[in-house]
Amino acid sequence: MNLELLCKNAAAVKYEMQTLSAGQKNQVLLQSAETLIAEQEKILSANKKDMQNAVEKGMPLGLQDRLRLNGARIEGMAEGLRQIAGLPDPVGEVMEQFDRPNGLHIEKCRVPIGVIGIIYEARPNVTADAFGLCFKTGNVAILKGGSDAFYSNQMIVEVLRGVLEKNGISADALTMIEDTSRETAAAFMKMHRYVNLLIPRGGAGLIRSVVENSTIPVIETGTGNCHIYVDEEADLDMAVSVIVNAKTQRIGVCNACESLVIHEKIKDALLPRLAEKLRESRVEIRGDEQVCAVLPESIPATEEDYGTEYLDYILSMKTVSGIEEAIAHINRYNTGHSEAIITKNDARAKQFLREVDAACVYVNASTRFTDGFEFGFGAEIGISTQMLHARGPMGLKELTSYKYQIYGNGQIRG
Amino acid sequence: MNLELLCKNAAAVKYEMQTLSAGQKNQVLLQSAETLIAEQEKILSANKKDMQNAVEKGMPLGLQDRLRLNGARIEGMAEGLRQIAGLPDPVGEVMEQFDRPNGLHIEKCRVPIGVIGIIYEARPNVTADAFGLCFKTGNVAILKGGSDAFYSNQMIVEVLRGVLEKNGISADALTMIEDTSRETAAAFMKMHRYVNLLIPRGGAGLIRSVVENSTIPVIETGTGNCHIYVDEEADLDMAVSVIVNAKTQRIGVCNACESLVIHEKIKDALLPRLAEKLRESRVEIRGDEQVCAVLPESIPATEEDYGTEYLDYILSMKTVSGIEEAIAHINRYNTGHSEAIITKNDARAKQFLREVDAACVYVNASTRFTDGFEFGFGAEIGISTQMLHARGPMGLKELTSYKYQIYGNGQIRG
Numbered sequence: 001m002n003l004e005l006l007c008k009n010a011a012a013v014k015y016e017m018q019t020l021s022a023g024q025k026n027q028v029l030l031q032s033a034e035t036l037i038a039e040q041e042k043i044l045s046a047n048k049k050d051m052q053n054a055v056e057k058g059m060p061l062g063l064q065d066r067l068r069l070n071g072a073r074i075e076g077m078a079e080g081l082r083q084i085a086g087l088p089d090p091v092g093e094v095m096e097q098f099d100r101p102n103g104l105h106i107e108k109c110r111v112p113i114g115v116i117g118i119i120y121e122a123r124p125n126v127t128a129d130a131f132g133l134c135f136k137t138g139n140v141a142i143l144k145g146g147s148d149a150f151y152s153n154q155m156i157v158e159v160l161r162g163v164l165e166k167n168g169i170s171a172d173a174l175t176m177i178e179d180t181s182r183e184t185a186a187a188f189m190k191m192h193r194y195v196n197l198l199i200p201r202g203g204a205g206l207i208r209s210v211v212e213n214s215t216i217p218v219i220e221t222g223t224g225n226c227h228i229y230v231d232e233e234a235d236l237d238m239a240v241s242v243i244v245n246a247k248t249q250r251i252g253v254c255n256a257c258e259s260l261v262i263h264e265k266i267k268d269a270l271l272p273r274l275a276e277k278l279r280e281s282r283v284e285i286r287g288d289e290q291v292c293a294v295l296p297e298s299i300p301a302t303e304e305d306y307g308t309e310y311l312d313y314i315l316s317m318k319t320v321s322g323i324e325e326a327i328a329h330i331n332r333y334n335t336g337h338s339e340a341i342i343t344k345n346d347a348r349a350k351q352f353l354r355e356v357d358a359a360c361v362y363v364n365a366s367t368r369f370t371d372g373f374e375f376g377f378g379a380e381i382g383i384s385t386q387m388l389h390a391r392g393p394m395g396l397k398e399l400t401s402y403k404y405q406i407y408g409n410g411q412i413r414g
Numbered sequence: 415m416n417l418e419l420l421c422k423n424a425a426a427v428k429y430e431m432q433t434l435s436a437g438q439k440n441q442v443l444l445q446s447a448e449t450l451i452a453e454q455e456k457i458l459s460a461n462k463k464d465m466q467n468a469v470e471k472g473m474p475l476g477l478q479d480r481l482r483l484n485g486a487r488i489e490g491m492a493e494g495l496r497q498i499a500g501l502p503d504p505v506g507e508v509m510e511q512f513d514r515p516n517g518l519h520i521e522k523c524r525v526p527i528g529v530i531g532i533i534y535e536a537r538p539n540v541t542a543d544a545f546g547l548c549f550k551t552g553n554v555a556i557l558k559g560g561s562d563a564f565y566s567n568q569m570i571v572e573v574l575r576g577v578l579e580k581n582g583i584s585a586d587a588l589t590m591i592e593d594t595s596r597e598t599a600a601a602f603m604k605m606h607r608y609v610n611l612l613i614p615r616g617g618a619g620l621i622r623s624v625v626e627n628s629t630i631p632v633i634e635t636g637t638g639n640c641h642i643y644v645d646e647e648a649d650l651d652m653a654v655s656v657i658v659n660a661k662t663q664r665i666g667v668c669n670a671c672e673s674l675v676i677h678e679k680i681k682d683a684l685l686p687r688l689a690e691k692l693r694e695s696r697v698e699i700r701g702d703e704q705v706c707a708v709l710p711e712s713i714p715a716t717e718e719d720y721g722t723e724y725l726d727y728i729l730s731m732k733t734v735s736g737i738e739e740a741i742a743h744i745n746r747y748n749t750g751h752s753e754a755i756i757t758k759n760d761a762r763a764k765q766f767l768r769e770v771d772a773a774c775v776y777v778n779a780s781t782r783f784t785d786g787f788e789f790g791f792g793a794e795i796g797i798s799t800q801m802l803h804a805r806g807p808m809g810l811k812e813l814t815s816y817k818y819q820i821y822g823n824g825q826i827r828g
Contacts (some may be wrong), residue, residue, distance in 0.1 A: 015745060015769065100790060104779060113801045114771075192625060196801045211606060215626050217802045238824040245826035331429060353819040355429065357528075365518060365822025374827070375818075376514060387527045387610045387815040388631040389803040401801040404789075405767040408779025410652040412659035413788070 003187055006175055007115070007194035010140045013170045014114050017138045020169070022089035025136055029085035032163045033078035036128065039159045040074045046155035047124065054148060066123050067149055077128040077156075080379075084132040087378045090397045091138045105407040110400045112138035114196035117188060118381075119144045119210060121202035124152035131160055131174050133381045137399040140173050142195065144188055146202075147180035154178065189214040201382055204309070219389060221382035224254035224337035225309045226367045229326045229352065230270060231343035232263040238364060239342040240274050246340070246366040248281040252311045254383060255338050255370040259306060259316040261326045264290060267319055271295055278315065287317040306333045323348050327355045334358055336385040338367040359385060359392035417601055420589055421529070421608035424554045427584045428528050431552045434583070436503035439550055443499035446577045447492035450542065453573045454488045460569035461538065468562060480537050481563055491542040491570075494793075498546040501792045504811045505552045519821040524814045526552035528610035531602060532795075533558045533624060535616035538566035545574055545588050547795045551813040554587050556609065558602055560616075561594035568592065603628035615796055618723070633803060635796035638668035638751035639723045640781045643740045643766065644684060645757035646677040652778060653756040654688050660754070660780040662695040666725045668797060669752050669784040673720060673730040675740045678704060681733055685709055692729065701731040720747045737762050741769045748772055750799040752781040773799060773806035 036043070047069040054064050096108040116139045118130045127143060134141035145153040153176055161171040177188060189198065192215040200210040204223050211218055228246060230239045246257035262270060271294045275285065285291070285298035286305045292298050298317070305316040306329075320326045330339055340362035341352040349363040360370045370393060372380025377395030384390045390398035450457065461483040468478050510522040530553045532544045541557060548555035559567040567590055575585040591602060603612065606629045613633050614624040624632055642660060644653045660671035676684060685708045689699065699705070699712035700719045706712050712731070719730040720743075734740045744753055754776035755766040763777040774784045784807060786794025791809030798804045804812035 015771065018771075019769065098790065100788070104783060106789065111771075212629050217631065217800060219802075235824070241824060241826055249827055355433065357429065357432075358817065360818045360820060362820045362822060365820060365825040366827050368827035369518060369820065369825065370818075374514070375520065376512065386631060388633075391815055392818050401805055403772065404774045404806050406774060406776045406779060406783065408776060410649070410655060411779040411783065412655055413663055413780050413782035 003177065003179070003184060004191070004194075006177065007142065007188075007191045009172045010115050010142050010175055011194040013140050013172045014112075016170055017140055017173055018091075018112055020138060022091075024167070025089065025138070026085040028163060028167050028169065029081050029132060029136060031167070032128075032132070032160055033081040033085075035159055035163050036074055036078045036081070036156070040071060043074060043152065043155045043159065044069055044071075046151040049151040050124075050149055059148070063122060063148075067152075069124060069152060073125065077125050080125075080129055081132045084136050084379050084396075087136065087396060089136065090400050095402060102411050103409060104411055107405045107407075108402050109405055110397070111403050113399060113401050115140045115142060115194060116399070117142045117144065117191070117195045117198040117216065119185060119188070119198065119200045119202070119206065121146045121206065122148045124149045124156060126201065127153045127156045127176075128160070130381065131157075133379055133396065133399060135173065137396050139399060142175050142177065142188075144177040144185060145180070150178075150180060186213055189216060192216045199382055217389075219382070219384050219394070220386040221384055221394075222254045223309060223335045223385055224256070224370075224383070225258050225307065225333060225335045226255060226338045226340075227259045227261055227330045227334060228257050228340045228342065228367065229261040229323075229330065230263060230266060231323065231341055231345060231348055232265040233345045233348075234266060234270075234342040235344060235364075236266070236270050236273065239270060240277055242340065242342060242364070242366050243274060244277045244281070246368055247278065247283060247315050248313070249366075249368055251313060253368075254309075255367050256311070257315070257340075257367050258308065258310050259318065259333070261329055262291070262317060262319050263326070264319045264321055267291070267294055271317075282313055284314045285317060286314060288319055290319040291317045309335065323351060327352065331355075331357050336387075336391075337383065338362065338370040340365060340367050359383065417591065417593070417598060418605070418608075420591065421556065421602075421605045423586045424529050424556050424589055425608040427554050427586045428526075430584055431554055431587055432505075432526055434552060436505075438581070439503065439552070440499040442577060442581050442583065443495050443546060443550060445581070446542075446546070446574055447495040447499075449573055449577050450488055450492045450495070450570070454485060457488060457566065457569050457573065458483055458485075460565040463565040464538075464563055473562065477536060477562075481566075483538060483566060487539065491539050494539075494543055495546045498550050498793050498810075501550070501810060503550065504814050509816060516825050517823060518825055521819045521821075522816050523819055524811070525817050527813060527815050529554045529556060529608060530813070531556045531558065531605070531609045531612040531630065533599065533602070533612065533614045533616070533620065535560045535620065536562045538563045538570060540615060541567045541570045541590075542574070544795065545571075547793055547810065547813060549587065551810050553813060556589050556591065556602075558591040558599060559594070564592075564594060600627055603630060606630045613796060631803075633796070633798050633808070634800040635798055635808075636668045637723060637749045637799055638670070638797070639672050639721065639747060639749045640669060640752045640754075641673045641675055641744045641748060642671050642754045642756065642781065643675040643737075643744065644677060644680060645737065645755055645759060645762055646679040647759045647762075648680060648684075648756040649758060649778075650680070650684050650687065653684060654691055656754065656756060656778070656780050657688060658691045658695070660782055661692065661697060661729050662727070663780075663782055665727060667782075668723075669781050670725070671729065671754075671781055672722065672724050673732065673747070675743055676705075676731060676733050677740070678733045678735055681705070681708055696727055698728045699731060700728060702733055704733040705731045723749065737765060741766065745769075745771050750801075750805075751797065752776065752784040754779060754781050773797065
């Protein structure tokens with residue numbers, strides 16, 4: 001279908017969505033979960049086509065694994081939708097209310113954003129997830145998935161649109177852009193007349209392209225060059241445990257630790273113990289001169305290392321003479337995601353929390369907790385690394401806007 | 415100065431700004447007010463140059479009036495800064511806090527956005543105003559004013575930078591882009607590496623150009639094609655009073671009423687009385703067939719009329735057969751600014767509030783109240799007409815973002 005028409009049709013459904021009650025929306029989400037399972041053979045055979053193409057193209061095994069669906073993964077998608085159904089509906093919530101001297105009563109109420117575009121890469125489970133989050137918040141979703149998952153995404157969308165129709169809701173509340181070309185992606189980014197928000201989910205290249213080309217308001221997500229700073233007064237057992245967790249518990253994620261900053265006074269006590277643990281996971285260390293002096297097996301770090309999100313078993317290390325230098329280094333290289341300090345000193349903990357510029361700043365905990373589920377939001381559409389609208393984990397509330405509803409009795413302005 | 419260097423210098427001051435206390439910021443704002451008055455001769459003589467150029471260029475008298483400064487207007491700018499000094503500082507406020515089962519304590523805290531760019535047209539008072547609002551919220555301001563006010567803006571910025579320096583604060587917390595060419599404006603809009611938010615203040619053409627070209631997150635402001643719907647059960651005295659106020663109290667502003675929607679059942683009772691009042695202000699009426707039948711002196715309205723923000727003594731009128739048609743018409747043509755219903759019927763009032771898609775939706779009051787001061791925010795940088803980040807009047811809070819500060823005792827993710 002013509003892209004502009006598709007977007008126009010989606011926008012035309014916006015106000016219908018906003019009249020759905022929480023009960024109606026939850027019923028659709030629960031039925032969607034059931035139907036994904038009931039129709040799983042269709043979805044699995046569509047996924048088989050994607051997998052065959054992937055094998056023919058020689059896709060790396062790690063990516064093939066992300067693309068592959070099976071009964072358990074479809075059950076996972078269904079369970080995600082059930083969980084979203086169980087969360088409170090933020091739409092309609094009165095966020096604030098106040099009265100003016102002239103008698104006007106003003107209520108600030110949560111409303112859906114409208115039409116949300118999501119551009120993402122391979123994983124087909126994002127399709128059901130993004131639908132669930134957008135639908136629960138009364139938003140229309142336009143999905144643009146990667147070509148590798150084309151058949152899987154198409155079938156999941158077809159199944160979900162069927163559920164919408166059965167419930168008397170316009171199927172255009174969920175549409176997928178079937179043309180996976182770059183030209184269509186670029187044209188989609190210009191549809192600000194119809195689309196209210198664009199969320200890119202994927203690698204740094206995708207996100208940069210969306211930021212540079214979109215005329216639709218964008219929420220940047222995901223890039224995480226996360227640091228841990230070990231202060232001179234740190235509990236070294238805790239430091240080792242938190243660093244090993246943040247680096248190795250899952251390496252390919254945006255909240256993994258990519259760089260260590262160490263006070264020079266504790267480098268001799270910390271680094272050998274830490275290196276021993278990191279060696280167990282075969283983590284490569286790239287350090288400055290002082291680090292290399294203590295750990296001769298490590299590789300000298302370059303400026304580029306400090307700016308790199310490895311998403312791999314590599315950790316850069318930099319020594320500093322105090323907290324000011326640590327904060328300046330982190331504010332220079334971090335991507336606004338998650339940063340941590342390990343310290344027993346309250347004043348420096350507070351200074352770090354205040355002065356480090358990131359969505360989530362931790363004292364004595366792993367950066368891996370930056371996550372909608374870990375924060376108790378119950379769901380997550382992504383982690384915002386920009387300053388506008390939402391910062392950090394984005395759950396249902398972050399997929400809403402607000403309006404002012406104002407009650408008068410004939411007030412005019414003098 | 416080179417534009418990129420200017421933006422880089424502004425970004426370099428960002429973290430210094432974030433360490434200023436409310437007391438320090440208020441002192442600077444009060445001194446700025448005093449200094450604008452003490453140095454008013456300099457500012458007035460710079461303004462004289464702008465006025466001479468305006469006269470030579472044959473600028474319309476209305477625009478000349480907006481450009482002209484005098485003692486009273488400089489006192490007005492100073493008073494604006496004093497008022498901003500008197501408002502509470504939102505930075506550092508703990509917006510929410512919660513504990514997780516694993517013992518993590520999470521605080522959501524207000525922080526400055528960072529570097530804010532403001533692109534605006536003729537009025538030089540915006541210069542002091544924008545500085546005051548950005549400075550109070552710990553943000554760095556980069557101003558790009560119109561060429562007509564060049565000398566006035568330059569001198570106001572020079573005076574304010576002097577106050578910053580006297581207080582030991584980097585003057586780059588406020589800079590002005592002195593090159594007023596379109597090419598430089600276009601290049602500025604691509605500076606997302608250094609600038610966190612861009613706010614255009616001006617006509618529809620300026621705003622469209624920023625939305626279409628900026629890679630910096632934008633907040634759209636100001637365009638207001640505002641409607642008043644008169645329901646079949648309306649207090650007609652109230653309807654006349656509110657419509658006349660919303661249309662004529664100040665015509666060139668974004669919250670003025672541009673279009674009337676009338677239930678066909680009350681058109682005969684309302685229109686003659688309303689037209690009589692509107693005639694006193696020489697308001698031209700452009701109506702549909704039913705309106706023209708009741709008011710033969712009115713001009714037939716075209717589709718284009720319904721989509722036009724006149725900012726003039728013109729009012730379009732459309733009759734409808736019920737509230738659904740009224741809401742559909744308004745949601746088709748409104749710009750997301752301010753919309754009102756006049757009714758005595760509670761159910762329809764609620765429906766209108768819920769279903770009309772705009773930043774501010776009124777029952778029985780003039781649309782002219784959409785304003786930061788009227789809302790009690792104490793200050794205003796503009797009225798957002800987009801869904802993201804802030805909607806409606808934007809005061810100090812709307813110039814902030816947030817960060818999560820997380821306190822642990824060694825938590826790692828399992």
